Amino acid sequence: MVPRPSSRVVLIDHADRLLLFSSRDQRDGTLRWYTPGGGLQPGENHRAAALRELREETGLAEVMLGPEVWRGRPWTTERDGVTYEVRQRYYLARVPVSGIDTTRMEDFERASITGHRWWTAPELAETADLLxxxxxxxxxxALLADGPPHYPVLVDG
Structure with missing residues (x-):
């Protein structure tokens, strides 16, 4: 099993909406939504990876990255015959605008990401899609009501 440390960004706009990207599961066709982010490059730390991924996936370059708010329990995935153990850290970032530019995405991201959307907390609570x-x-x-936690909250996925 190959370790895959990853960073993700909980990107919230001026209207308290959360940016999520979508992908369709090839096995069962379900739609899943997730925050911007991805794996660390060699020599890169989690915060630098979060900012790089955000720049690549959204075009936003002048983002002030906040604290780590969630930490993912390890999970495994297989890609091209290799099994990875994914360990994710989620960082909070707020932006005043909701427009993004996805033209800097890498080819594999363009191939797997089917869309993006800004979600309100009530919209997330109502969807049947996988989050x-x-x-x-x-x-x-909880994040919107209470602000960032003192220590990262342990999450699944």
Whole structure:
């Protein structure tokens, strides 16, 4: 099993909406939504990876990255015959605008990402689509109501 440390960004706009990207599961056709982010490059730390991924996936370059708010329990995935153990850290960032530019995405991201959307907490609570991390509607509502936690909250996915 190959370790895959990853960073994700909980990107919230001026209207308290959360940016999520979508992908369709090839096995069962379900739609899943997740925050911007991805794996660390060699020599890169989690915060630098979060900012790089955000720049690549959204075009936003002048983002002030806040604290780590969630930490993912390890999970495994297989890609091209290799099994990875994914360990994710989620960082909070607020932006005054909701427009993004996805033209800097890497080819594999363009091939797998089917769309993006800004979600309100009530919209997340109502969707039947798969959300990552698990419990995202509650996690976002708590973050908006209480602000960042003192220590990262442990999450699934």
């Amino acid at each position: 990552r991390p698990a419990g995202l509607p509650h996690l976002l509502a």
